[in-house]
Amino acid sequence: MTSTIKIGFLGFGTVGTGTVEVLTENKDLLTERVNAVLEVEKILVKNKTKSRTTQLNQNFISDKLTDDPEEILRNQDIQIVVEVMGTEEPALSYMKKAIKAGKHVVTANKEVIAKHGEDLTSLAKNNGVNFLYEASVAGGVPVIRPLKACLAGNTVKEISGILNGTTNYILTEMEEKEAEFNEALKKAQELGYAESDPTDDVEGFDAVRKLAIMTSMATNSTVLPEDIYTEGISGVTKEDLQFLGDHGYKIKLLGQTKINGTEVESRVAPTFLPCDNPLSSVSGVYNSILIKGEPVGYLTFTGEGAGKEATSSAVLSDIIEAARNGKHSNNFNGWSKNNFYKILDKEETSSLFYLRLVSSNPSQTEQEQKVNKSEIQNLLNHHGIELQQLDKKSSSNGKQELFIITELAKEQNVQNAISDLQDKSVELINIIRGDNSNGGR
Numbered sequence: 001m002t003s004t005i006k007i008g009f010l011g012f013g014t015v016g017t018g019t020v021e022v023l024t025e026n027k028d029l030l031t032e033r034v035n036a037v038l039e040v041e042k043i044l045v046k047n048k049t050k051s052r053t054t055q056l057n058q059n060f061i062s063d064k065l066t067d068d069p070e071e072i073l074r075n076q077d078i079q080i081v082v083e084v085m086g087t088e089e090p091a092l093s094y095m096k097k098a099i100k101a102g103k104h105v106v107t108a109n110k111e112v113i114a115k116h117g118e119d120l121t122s123l124a125k126n127n128g129v130n131f132l133y134e135a136s137v138a139g140g141v142p143v144i145r146p147l148k149a150c151l152a153g154n155t156v157k158e159i160s161g162i163l164n165g166t167t168n169y170i171l172t173e174m175e176e177k178e179a180e181f182n183e184a185l186k187k188a189q190e191l192g193y194a195e196s197d198p199t200d201d202v203e204g205f206d207a208v209r210k211l212a213i214m215t216s217m218a219t220n221s222t223v224l225p226e227d228i229y230t231e232g233i234s235g236v237t238k239e240d241l242q243f244l245g246d247h248g249y250k251i252k253l254l255g256q257t258k259i260n261g262t263e264v265e266s267r268v269a270p271t272f273l274p275c276d277n278p279l280s281s282v283s284g285v286y287n288s289i290l291i292k293g294e295p296v297g298y299l300t301f302t303g304e305g306a307g308k309e310a311t312s313s314a315v316l317s318d319i320i321e322a323a324r325n326g327k328h329s330n331n332f333n334g335w336s337k338n339n340f341y342k343i344l345d346k347e348e349t350s351s352l353f354y355l356r357l358v359s360s361n362p363s364q365t366e367q368e369q370k371v372n373k374s375e376i377q378n379l380l381n382h383h384g385i386e387l388q389q390l391d392k393k394s395s396s397n398g399k400q401e402l403f404i405i406t407e408l409a410k411e412q413n414v415q416n417a418i419s420d421l422q423d424k425s426v427e428l429i430n431i432i433r434g435d436n437s438n439g440g441r
């Protein structure tokens, strides 16, 4: 006789509803694949009386909904708990309680994983249960399982990814429609791609959580979001996109980690990358992650990084893994406090740089304000910075601006040069770093 595995859901919003719908619609297929019936036993919500848009039977829903977490956490029949509530608390406490009660836990919560991945995976190991989090990075794009299983025999050397669909949509819109950042953000909000408070997405906080999770897994150590230099896209202008576009580059919000022995270079920042980099052609709300492993070489994973359908696919893959593992725990702990990697300071790293400069001395006449190309070139050379491009352009307010692309240069040297330029009343309007990896080429 086929056995039944009972599942408790913590949360029934976008991801929870999508996952329960597929569990119901694909019941026969899943029973065959798992060799057990997967049955939703209870679903925790905040507000039981809220109206819910779903094709699920309303009687089924009202029978399953509860606003008491203990109905799931203390229910001895429930073997798998799926946490899709979001935010740190009470999600973290509920997950710990479920693990201690001997239940497998599946979660999509990148905020909790990025901060507490080490504690939760250790707790799961000590309690002999599975703790799975495929949906916490890049929604429907499978990348956690490949890192944990398919690439387990590799040394990961590089991870480079478009990890946030909202910012990728905004940058694509700015590039294709020659729109300013605020116009593109407004459109993203109208289409439901950006929250009314878009800070987490546009300032890179969402992307850095995902990069911290992957970097921890790639190094078997604990890398926290606050260890990683993070810069958002709100300072990118259409002039930056145009100039770099004219010279064969695209700007993407990239999360990049490069691992060299025990040294790690990691950052989330708007980054210009050549058009032949596979990540350059990823547009709109898509996510894409490029991983370089040894011996495998470069691999690219691309798909929808958010949304009901895509994310439920990742959550389901974890439910299936937990159900198939049954009483066997998943022994691999992606995190460890014991392995030591040095995360390099930004100043210790090197990149290509794009610099946009303007003369800022208000006492100068317009003629005097014209920035002197050769003087600036000499100053940059003096700091060991060689140039690929140096162009003069008039801005809309009549001022002359210098647009520069450097060869590979040390961050510290560039910062010193910027400081010397300021002493000569030349202001930095913008600085964008170039692709730090070999980009699959």
Ligand SMILES: NC(=O)c1ccc[n+]([C@@H]2O[C@H](COP(=O)([O-])OP(=O)(O)OC[C@H]3O[C@@H](n4cnc5c(N)ncnc54)[C@H](OP(=O)(O)O)[C@@H]3O)[C@@H](O)[C@H]2O)c1
Pocket (backbone or CB within 6 Å): 010, 011, 012, 013, 014, 015, 016, 044, 045, 046, 047, 048, 050, 083, 084, 085, 086, 087, 089, 090, 108, 109, 110, 111, 135, 136, 139, 305, 306, 307, 308, 311
């Ligand atoms: N949405 C995506 O595309 C996506 C993609 C990848 C990962 N994720 C992650 O998946 C998780 C869920 O996201 P979501 O978009 O599905 O969230 P959501 O639509 O806001 O749904 C949250 C659900 O949790 C319930 N809930 C929240 N706080 C609660 C509390 N204190 N007690 C009881 N129930 C509570 C809510 O109840 P009510 O229904 O009563 O309000 C709701 O059902 C988050 O960690 C998110 O980062 C989401």
